[in-house]
Amino acid sequence: MNTFKILVPSIALLAPVTGKTEQIKKNDHRNILIFVADDLARDELGCYGGQNVKTPNIDKFANQGVLFTRMFSSATMSSPVRASIYTGMYPVHNGLYKNHADSKTGIRSIAQDLGDLGYRVGITGKTDVRPKSVYSFEIINGFEPNCVAKTADYTLDGIAGFMNRSSDQPFCLVIGSTLPHAPWTVGNASHFDPSRIKLPPHFVDNKETREAMTHYLAEVEALDKQFGDVLEVLQKTGKSDNTIVLFCGEQGPQFPGGKWTSWDYGQKSAFLVKSPERFLQSKTSNALVQYEDLLPTLIDYAGGQIPAEIDGVSILPVLQEKKNQIREWAYGVHNNYPEGTPYPIRSIRNGKYKLILNLKADVPYYEKHLMNQNNYWGSWVRDANSSQAAAFWVNRYVNRPPVEFYDTDNDPWELHNLAFNPEIKTVMAEMEKQLRSWMKSQEDPGKSLDVEKD
Numbered sequence: 001m002n003t004f005k006i007l008v009p010s011i012a013l014l015a016p017v018t019g020k021t022e023q024i025k026k027n028d029h030r031n032i033l034i035f036v037a038d039d040l041a042r043d044e045l046g047c048y049g050g051q052n053v054k055t056p057n058i059d060k061f062a063n064q065g066v067l068f069t070r071m072f073s074s075a076t077m078s079s080p081v082r083a084s085i086y087t088g089m090y091p092v093h094n095g096l097y098k099n100h101a102d103s104k105t106g107i108r109s110i111a112q113d114l115g116d117l118g119y120r121v122g123i124t125g126k127t128d129v130r131p132k133s134v135y136s137f138e139i140i141n142g143f144e145p146n147c148v149a150k151t152a153d154y155t156l157d158g159i160a161g162f163m164n165r166s167s168d169q170p171f172c173l174v175i176g177s178t179l180p181h182a183p184w185t186v187g188n189a190s191h192f193d194p195s196r197i198k199l200p201p202h203f204v205d206n207k208e209t210r211e212a213m214t215h216y217l218a219e220v221e222a223l224d225k226q227f228g229d230v231l232e233v234l235q236k237t238g239k240s241d242n243t244i245v246l247f248c249g250e251q252g253p254q255f256p257g258g259k260w261t262s263w264d265y266g267q268k269s270a271f272l273v274k275s276p277e278r279f280l281q282s283k284t285s286n287a288l289v290q291y292e293d294l295l296p297t298l299i300d301y302a303g304g305q306i307p308a309e310i311d312g313v314s315i316l317p318v319l320q321e322k323k324n325q326i327r328e329w330a331y332g333v334h335n336n337y338p339e340g341t342p343y344p345i346r347s348i349r350n351g352k353y354k355l356i357l358n359l360k361a362d363v364p365y366y367e368k369h370l371m372n373q374n375n376y377w378g379s380w381v382r383d384a385n386s387s388q389a390a391a392f393w394v395n396r397y398v399n400r401p402p403v404e405f406y407d408t409d410n411d412p413w414e415l416h417n418l419a420f421n422p423e424i425k426t427v428m429a430e431m432e433k434q435l436r437s438w439m440k441s442q443e444d445p446g447k448s449l450d451v452e453k454d
Contacts, residue, residue, distance in 0.1 A: 030170055030243075030301060030302055031170050031171050031239055031243035032119070032301075033175070033243050033244070033246070034085070035230060035245070036085070036126075036174065036175065036177060036250055037179065037247075037249050038177055038178050038179060038250055039250060039252065040223070040253070040269075041220075041252055041265070042249050042268050042269055043265075045270055047063070047270075048067075048270060051198050052197050052198055052217050053192070053221050054221070055224040057224045057227050057228030058223075058227055061231065061272060065272055065273050066274070066284070066319065067271075067283060068285050068289055069284060069285065069286050070286055070287060070289060071268070071291075072264075072267045072349065073267050073290070074090055074267075074330070074331055074333055075251070075332070076251040076259050076260055076261060076262070076266035076267055077259065078099065078126070079098075079099045079101065079128050080097060080099065082127075082128050082176075082250075083096040084290070084312075085292075085295065086109040086110045086111075086135060087109050087134075087295065088310035089292060089311045092444040095107070099339055103129065103130065103131065103135075104134075105134065106134075109295075110174075111134075111136040112136065113299055113304070114298065115136075116304070120138065120165070120169055121172045122139070122162050122171065122172070123138070123173070124139070124159055125142070125143030125145055125176035125177055125178060126143075126145055126147050126176035127145065128147070138162075140158045141155070142154055142155050142157070142158035143178075144178050146178065147181040148182070148183060151185070152177070152179050154226065156233050159233055163233070163234070163237045170302075172298070177226055177227075180216055180222075181254075184215035184218070184219055185215070186219050186222050187217075187220075187222035188218055189215045190214075191217075192213075192214040192218065194211055194213070195210070197213050197214065197217070200255075200257070200265060202265070202413060203256070203393070204383055204387075204394070206379050208378075208379035209376045212255075212375070212376040216255075227247065240276075241276055242276055244298075245275075246273050247273075248269065248291070249269040250269060251266050252265045252268065257397065260334070261334070262346075262347040262356050263356075264354070264408065267332055267347075271289060275319065285318055288326075288330050288351060289315055289318075289326075289330075290312065290327070290330050290331070291312075292311050293313055293314065296312045297314045313327055325351075329348055329350055329434060331347065333346055333347075335449055335450035336450055337450055337451065337452050339367055339369065340365075340367035340371075341363070341452075342452060343358070343360050343363070344446060345357065346359065346439060346444075347435070348438070352409050353405065353408065353427060353428075354404075355404070356403070356404040356405075357432070357435070358400045358402055359447040360450070364398045366398075380394050401417065403419040403428075404419055405417060405419040
């Protein structure tokens, strides 16, 4: 059992937001808690319709706050996603467009932007971003920092102490979980019956895949426990009534079609917000959102001026029910090296349609972690020799067309490529023009950005 000491602080409750939030004042604290999962399949959460695993803490939180149905990661690897959260910039703009690389020096992050507004900005667990000069978080003991560790033990004293340290200075604390990142050794897989699991429609349905999924679901179950414990700490420290809490699913899981791709199983993310202001009474928002929008939202919430260099836009008007949408387009960028051979992908979507450009479709796709022949992927390749269905899904993952176009309203799993449908030719051309214009504004050359060099 996790134990922690509770220090009772002296606090002032938040006044409701009226118009633009005022600059932070002494004894008018707007604390911020950001919980970031690691490779979370949004569709496994009960609040998003999941049926395989019970997630009572996350579901209860979703019911008390705002659930976003259209949050998309611009990249589907941890380092670029987390850099986007912390800088408000797209991956090419901030420089961290390859997994485990460095961001550009000289840019700013949440540590500086909220620090200048009077916040103590700390992080516990996984950081996965460099350099320290940009991501100058205060490191808080408590959560496992290594995402490939076989355990994810955590203590809560450190985060309780950080929350309680000052009675006249607000905090921003990031909880960087390592769950449910592979190797899927945390939790109890025996809680799940492989034969009863509901698999995504693009999976090869065999014994090995179902067994792997039980271990993944065990980590989702453990993640829910983690999140519940963090909320309990927040409650017991007396900070719940003046803290905005954000739950972020990051990108999708290390299964085909998820992480390291530009399909929605990878880009579509859980995103939940609960605020003392009781924003958005309808509980659900269909606004198009990206992780680059988090930092400008928090700066706006804290009463600061959003820096011009930030790519994202504040979703505060959506939370305050002043707007239904704050962006027309959501973008995606994938550079495969060093996680595999170069395979650059760019994408764009609006509320209905999605365009994917596979910029190196003349070569097979390869990712070294997922496509290890000793794991369930090897069973997919084996079954492809005797099963037409397995051969189809393996081929779909490895050999992709130059252009993919999906009606995500009617085809949420992106199973029907409409790229050669003449009826949507004009829409597709308009979206490609917008995508290439965005790439130009980001100084993104496309294909030549994904090469085998560090």
